[in-house]
Amino acid sequence: MTAPPPPWRRTPSPRRRAAKQMLSQELIVKTALEILAAEGIDAVSMRRVAQQLETGPASLYAYVANKEELDELMLDAALSEVPCPEPDPERWTDQVKEQVRHQIRAMMAYPGIAKVAWRTPIPVTPNSLRQGEVMLQLLRAGGLDLKQAVFAGDALSTYAKAFAYEASGWTFGDYDPEEMSERGRQMAEYMRSLPTTTFPNLLQAGEYFTAETSQPRLEFALEAFVAGLAVMVKR
Template sequence: MTVPPPPWRRSPSPRRRAEKPLLSRDLVVKTALDLLAAEGFEAVSMRRIAQQLETGPASLYAHVANKEELDELMLDAVLGDVPVPQPDPANWAEQVKEQVRHQVRAMVAYPGIAKVAWNTPVPVTPNSLRQGEAMLAILRAGGLDLKQAVFAGDALSLYAKAYAYEASSWTFGDYDEAEVAERGRQMADYMRSLPAGAFPNLLLSGQFFTGETSKDRFEFALAMFVGGLQSLVRA
């Protein structure tokens, strides 16, 4: 038998649905980055972001002009996690290397964001400018003139983006590992079929192009580049 509640007891109100967070540019960018980290760059679209936020795509355009602007805002947010050191003339070479390492780590943490960096030759968002100025300041503290620092900063940025882009491609399957392995075997067989002694160094080089040597290759290139800058300063 059901007993009704006494009249002085208030009936429980129907459970209200939790209110959605207020839509904002920051929330749109954060949602896009969450998708990027979970599923890769190709999964990020205005429609997917709207679905995640339980709204319509049109409502996003009040905060972000288009997908291109969203891409730049995502890149800027990622670069915002990269620290900016105070230039140290006595330790500038290591600061340069560490700055590139930080940038690569930030881009690899969000696979595909390096593609945005490639497609934005001269980024002018706040954190992009902050990173560019920081690198130039470190290079100039080391003794390079402005022209040398600009050229060096540009080359280091290109290398960081290229390395991060390749790493991201492996993470989200732009390369099929089975196909790559099969192509590797075919290339090895092909090279061995060529006239003896024709390409002795290339035949031995494959052992250095593996996932295990990836970090070593990165650090070697970075050391050679910065070593060259040190020689330039000494000269």
């Protein structure tokens, strides 16, 4: 038999709101990512996160310095999902390409986070640093010296951010479909009006710039870049 609570002990009402979670940097970033997933990157602000957590914006600044830091922390959370493989000198070219693909997928998993990555030239959060170190390890395992690995890693990171940024715009509706359709029609008409003898290659290139060719273009760029690095190593 279960004894009822004594009369002096207050019994919570079923309608009583649950106690708020203890504020922390982790909770603030988690809430920001939830807003981002539901409403997009432009909806994320310190005030909006504070509203979601039922507190004032000032209370967030004890954990996050400003919106720029919040953006970097969201990017860091996205990059936490990217694996960190042990370098294998026998398959370093495949590992480098795989790592870039993983980074792009991680950025595209969150609507707008690629925009954050693009406008954060040198992120120094834990997972950003870890990804930078992993890429350098993979490149050096292939035989590149530190300078070559740094330059190659920077170029690959820039390409990954640019690709994810552009692809996210289409995936998450940054571009109005009707507006882009009309722009595409106008561009096609404009290109057809150009002299065929002046732009013979450009006038035939349109078929290779479609949503269907997005992945093949990525794979071509990775293959060409990494193949060039491999030749550099052999020299």
